[in-house]
Amino acid sequence: NAGVTQTPKFQVLKTGQSMTLQCAQDMNHNSMYWYRQDPGMGLRLIYYSASEGTTDKGEVPNGYNVSRLNKREFSLRLESAAPSQTSVYFCASSSRTGNTEAFFGQGTRLTVV
Amino acid sequence: LAKTTQPISMDSYEGQEVNITCSHNNIATNDYITWYQQFPSQGPRFIIQGYKTKVTNEVASLFIPADRKSSTLSLPRVSLSDTAVYYCLVGVILTGGGNKLTFGTGTQLKVEL
Numbered sequence: 001n002a003g004v005t006q007t008p009k010f011q012v013l014k015t016g017q018s019m020t021l022q023c024a025q026d027m028n029h030n031s032m033y034w035y036r037q038d039p040g041m042g043l044r045l046i047y048y049s050a051s052e053g054t055t056d057k058g059e060v061p062n063g064y065n066v067s068r069l070n071k072r073e074f075s076l077r078l079e080s081a082a083p084s085q086t087s088v089y090f091c092a093s094s095s096r097t098g099n100t101e102a103f104f105g106q107g108t109r110l111t112v113v
Numbered sequence: 114l115a116k117t118t119q120p121i122s123m124d125s126y127e128g129q130e131v132n133i134t135c136s137h138n139n140i141a142t143n144d145y146i147t148w149y150q151q152f153p154s155q156g157p158r159f160i161i162q163g164y165k166t167k168v169t170n171e172v173a174s175l176f177i178p179a180d181r182k183s184s185t186l187s188l189p190r191v192s193l194s195d196t197a198v199y200y201c202l203v204g205v206i207l208t209g210g211g212n213k214l215t216f217g218t219g220t221q222l223k224v225e226l
Binding site: 004033035041042043044045048050058059090092094100101102103104105106107 | 145147154155156157158159162200202204213214215216217218219
């Protein structure tokens with residue numbers, strides 16, 4: 001099993017450009033999440049999807065949009081990238097049951113210049 | 114959401130037991146307590162989860178007092194490879210499934226010879 005797969009692993013954008021970060025999980029999990037991690041900081045929740053067909057804002061949703069395409073895939077879109085969005089982005093998934101174990105992808109390192 | 118407070122950093126030596134305490138005074142009845150480990154350039158990895166009393170698995174123990182306002186992660190006989198950031202989370206089980214996990218800044222554990 002691949003677990004949680006994120007693409008791309010690295011990306012450089014110019015200010016104002018748009019892009020979509022892709023995430024897919026093969027564990028049949030209901031819930032998926034997008035986090036960002038700035039250097040030396042903890043993870044901050046951007047958006048999450050408790051189940052297929054639902055999405056909700058986390059702590060830092062401004063400047064981002066998400067799509068829960070199906071149960072496997074949860075994408076994060078930056079419509080107009082800004083230098084403040086330079087960060088490492090992690091996607092995660094977890095099961096529906098009363099279990100707080102989440103599985104994380106390897107991350108996407110995004111630089112906006 | 115319950116806020117967590119944990120030490121910014123801790124130092125230890127190989128073979129010692131390490132105890133990292135986390136404070137979560139506003140924990141709600143339905144909240145679970147979860148600990149994650151993160152190595153540089155990797156996504157966080159689940160270590161252990163508990164609701165009350167003591168939980169033990171192959172890598173750690175989690176001690177939760179009766180009032181659940183704090184918890185202690187215990188790592189027995191640490192090695193250099195345990196050098197990482199450790200996050201204490203208090204998770205909310207969402208209506209409709211999934212868990213909303215909020216990360217704090219974590220504790221940087223450094224293990225030396």
